[in-house]
Amino acid sequence: MQIPDTLLAQRLSSVYWIMGGPCGGKTTQAEALCQKHSMLHYNADQQMPKHKELANPVDHPALCRPFEGWERYFGQPIEEYRAWLKAANDEAFGMVMLDLVGLAFQQKVIYEGHTSVELVCRVADKRNAIYLSPTEDVVRRDYLGRRDHRDMVELIRTLPKAEEICEKLLLMAIMGNREGEARARELGIPVIRRTAGSGTTELSAQIESQFGLAVEH
Numbered sequence: 732m733q734i735p736d737t738l739l740a741q742r743l744s745s746v747y748w749i750m751g752g753p754c755g756g757k758t759t760q761a762e763a764l765c766q767k768h769s770m771l772h773y774n775a776d777q778q779m780p781k782h783k784e785l786a787n788p789v790d791h792p793a794l795c796r797p798f799e800g801w802e803r804y805f806g807q808p809i810e811e812y813r814a815w816l817k818a819a820n821d822e823a824f825g826m827v828m829l830d831l832v833g834l835a836f837q838q839k840v841i842y843e844g845h846t847s848v849e850l851v852c853r854v855a856d857k858r859n860a861i862y863l864s865p866t867e868d869v870v871r872r873d874y875l876g877r878r879d880h881r882d883m884v885e886l887i888r889t890l891p892k893a894e895e896i897c898e899k900l901l902l903m904a905i906m907g908n909r910e911g912e913a914r915a916r917e918l919g920i921p922v923i924r925r926t927a928g929s930g931t932t933e934l935s936a937q938i939e940s941q942f943g944l945a946v947e948h
Contacts, residue, residue: 748860752908755863775844793818862915
């Protein structure tokens with residue numbers, strides 16, 4: 732059974748989509764806007780463990796892919812690593828849709844996540860979508876020091892070629908963001924750049940203007 736994208740778009744008309752690469756400010760902005768405008772915050776990354784439990788190898792091979800230890804996991808070539816991450820996020824999108832259809836039935840929802848821009852554009856009103864794009868210097872400044880990456884970085888420090896792995900992760904984040912920003916522009920999704928000098932309030936005002944939320948209190 733397939734559900735038409737047009738029907739999903741109707742059901743998800745009250746969802747506002749904040750996309751972007753790591754260090755773009757998605758979580759900070761989603762939390763601030765939800766608090767200010769009494770909206771529900773849906774963090775796709777935080778739902779991934781639940782979605783992996785629901786996954787099966789036939790329909791979700793990337794989500795169910797086994798790994799032979801952390802050295803193999805972090806040691807895979809960049810393009811292989813990036814392809815797997817994209818496939819896993821794409822496979823989880825159907826489960827994300829199920830979550831959002833239920834949540835958005837009677838309330839406005841802010842979605843934040845790494846889902847590909849192409850998939851979001853199939854079900855989102857482009858007026859309700861933005862792509863937050865951090866500059867390379869912001870990624871290099873913030874990525875490895877993020878609180879949600881602390882355990883990962885500590886683990887990497889115990890592995891051979893730890894510095895090489897850290898540089899690989901930085902390059903993956905930078906490359907992924909460049910491609911995502913380019914694709915967002917191609918598909919008509921507004922892009923908001925986060926530079927080293929960008930303030931939280933400034934970014935929030937730009938997002939509110941795009942989403943038509945500035946007049947709400």
